Amino acid sequence: MTDLKNPSLAPPVTTVGIMGWMRQNLFSTPLNSGLTVLAVAFIYLLLVPFFQWAVWNADWTGSDQSACTSGGACWVFINARMELFIYGFFPTSEYWRVDLVFALLAVLIVPQFFERFPHKGWIGFFTLTGFPVLVYFLLVGGSFGLEPVESGKWGGLMLTLVLAFVGIVAALPIGILLALGRRSEMPVIRTICVCFIELWRGVPLISVLFMASVMLPLFLPDGVNFDKLLRALIGIVLFQSAYMAEVIRGGLQAIPKGQYEAARALGLGYWKSMSLIILPQALKLVIPGIVNTFIALFKDTTLVLIIGLLDILASVQSAIVDPAWGSVSTEGYLFAAFSFWIFCFSMSRYSQALERKLETGYQR
Amino acid sequence: MTEAIDQASTADNGLMIEMADVHKWYGDFHVLRNINLEVQKGERIVICGPSGSGKSTMIRCINRLEEHQRGRISISGVELTGDLKNIERIRREVGMVFQHFNLFPHLTVLENLALAPIWVRKTPRAEAEEIAMNYLERVKIPEQAGKYPGQLSGGQQQRVAIARSLCMNPQIMLFDEPTSALDPEMIKEVLDVMVELAQDGMTMLCVTHEMGFAKTVANRVIFMDEGQIIEENEPEEFFTRPQHDRTKLFLSQILEH
Ligand SMILES: Nc1ncnc2c1ncn2[C@@H]1O[C@H](COP(=O)(O)OP(=O)(O)OP(=O)(O)O)[C@@H](O)[C@H]1O
Ligand SMILES: [Mg+2]
Numbered sequence: 179m180t181d182l183k184n185p186s187l188a189p190p191v192t193t194v195g196i197m198g199w200m201r202q203n204l205f206s207t208p209l210n211s212g213l214t215v216l217a218v219a220f221i222y223l224l225l226v227p228f229f230q231w232a233v234w235n236a237d238w239t240g241s242d243q244s245a246c247t248s249g250g251a252c253w254v255f256i257n258a259r260m261e262l263f264i265y266g267f268f269p270t271s272e273y274w275r276v277d278l279v280f281a282l283l284a285v286l287i288v289p290q291f292f293e294r295f296p297h298k299g300w301i302g303f304f305t306l307t308g309f310p311v312l313v314y315f316l317l318v319g320g321s322f323g324l325e326p327v328e329s330g331k332w333g334g335l336m337l338t339l340v341l342a343f344v345g346i347v348a349a350l351p352i353g354i355l356l357a358l359g360r361r362s363e364m365p366v367i368r369t370i371c372v373c374f375i376e377l378w379r380g381v382p383l384i385s386v387l388f389m390a391s392v393m394l395p396l397f398l399p400d401g402v403n404f405d406k407l408l409r410a411l412i413g414i415v416l417f418q419s420a421y422m423a424e425v426i427r428g429g430l431q432a433i434p435k436g437q438y439e440a441a442r443a444l445g446l447g448y449w450k451s452m453s454l455i456i457l458p459q460a461l462k463l464v465i466p467g468i469v470n471t472f473i474a475l476f477k478d479t480t481l482v483l484i485i486g487l488l489d490i491l492a493s494v495q496s497a498i499v500d501p502a503w504g505s506v507s508t509e510g511y512l513f514a515a516f517s518f519w520i521f522c523f524s525m526s527r528y529s530q531a532l533e534r535k536l537e538t539g540y541q542r
Numbered sequence: 543m544t545e546a547i548d549q550a551s552t553a554d555n556g557l558m559i560e561m562a563d564v565h566k567w568y569g570d571f572h573v574l575r576n577i578n579l580e581v582q583k584g585e586r587i588v589i590c591g592p593s594g595s596g597k598s599t600m601i602r603c604i605n606r607l608e609e610h611q612r613g614r615i616s617i618s619g620v621e622l623t624g625d626l627k628n629i630e631r632i633r634r635e636v637g638m639v640f641q642h643f644n645l646f647p648h649l650t651v652l653e654n655l656a657l658a659p660i661w662v663r664k665t666p667r668a669e670a671e672e673i674a675m676n677y678l679e680r681v682k683i684p685e686q687a688g689k690y691p692g693q694l695s696g697g698q699q700q701r702v703a704i705a706r707s708l709c710m711n712p713q714i715m716l717f718d719e720p721t722s723a724l725d726p727e728m729i730k731e732v733l734d735v736m737v738e739l740a741q742d743g744m745t746m747l748c749v750t751h752e753m754g755f756a757k758t759v760a761n762r763v764i765f766m767d768e769g770q771i772i773e774e775n776e777p778e779e780f781f782t783r784p785q786h787d788r789t790k791l792f793l794s795q796i797l798e799h
Binding site: 436437445538 | 636
């Protein structure tokens, strides 16, 4: 080490530090420099007025339109109508039931974000199985001395979350079964699954919802009439499970044949090979696709507004036309967009964390 | 099944594998033609032959990874038919080691080993893990138990794969070119494990071109070409006095380098 011919030198200043970074990334060529200047100007012209409107000049406190005088955003409106946006038309005296559901959901989901949490697996299992049942009794009511609340009164964020959660929890297992069925060696099962998937993928969700709310009752015998929300839910679940099935099939196809053979050679039957060997690997591979479908599902729940269910976006829409509030549509839509973004972005981050955690450093 | 195998093996005087007039086609392509083979308990058979001659197909018929269309295959007196329960029972008694290891990459080495005993044999987890550690010691890599297959060298992975099969306590072991995906310096560590297994009296069928292994371990060497068994002999005879021209040609080619 003493007579090293080329001792290690400090790197030239032009490649390190903030100056080096800027020179490399922002001003490497005249064209690049020009684009940088343009982009900065554009951001300045766009963002500064936005922040002035949304933050510095905004009105935050008050109870009605008279509080909105400064010419900026009227967040008072969001504050004042928050109950509608969260609970829809749920009876005020029963808000605690919705709050309890939100609180439970938060408590159940938080452990999933930690590396090690005692009984994490069981908590997750309960979130997907026991929790929906609990939510059903809490929100629907009519038993355990709870006042029944018909689903027509559900709305806002609560309705959005119910639709998205049920959709996600049900579409994944159905999608897995459909994907397995489509790859089955039994022609009957394969044909049924292919037909099912292609049928649901071939129609727009809007028409599925219309059919669920308008046409289905025509086909049902008299007296059989089930809830509009339930019908919409079934439509969403079946629709999304067809997409889910195709995402998962992509993962199944990527698993090398040797894995199936090794599992069979050990004497594992079909269901055990699938659940212990193939699916854990296939699902891991397609986490981005699965989450993509979840996010699409989450946002597609807004379509229920066309059959008269008021999700968060629809309740915002119904509030902004209120003449008592002047023009607050920008504030309303921003709020709705931000609410969706929070949930979708969280899902995206969670999936990235999950991918990193499941990485076992194998090559294939 | 274990009882069935034991009874059968005593009744048939230790006949473990019996293939009689076995034929198989891939579409129009006649891969296996009139295969007749009997393997006694504790016998070690090496199968060689040019690429595409049907060696893999033949041993894969023994645990029904491939289906034969004519003839009869019996394992310890139990015939292989379409009956799924029967097939799964036979697979429990027949271990298989693949050219490309086929370890389960999402499970640790220990989980790879304990999985089948737990889920197929219903062994309690603690006991299955103890068995797994025993076999890992036998293949000399107990210290890798907690790693994932992707973190091991090829030779280590193949030894894990052998141990994984052994954990099911099989009566027969099938090897399909277990060393041909390995770098030369790793071949020996895998062959050593296989030699030990042979010394313990395991019934083995091994597709390999490792002629040194065949000479020291095999009772019989089988030469296949174009889906047929061309020649079958004790290793000494097979290598020094091959009968058929095709065998001679094949041997001269692989012994050249
Ligand atoms: N699934 C399949 N479909 C159609 N043909 C196949 C299939 N699997 C194998 N074959 C063909 O059957 C023949 C025998 O294949 P097999 O894998 O048994 O040969 P092998 O003796 O093991 O060769 P190698 O030494 O290359 O492994 C080959 O010609 C191969 O192309
Ligand atoms: Mg082969």
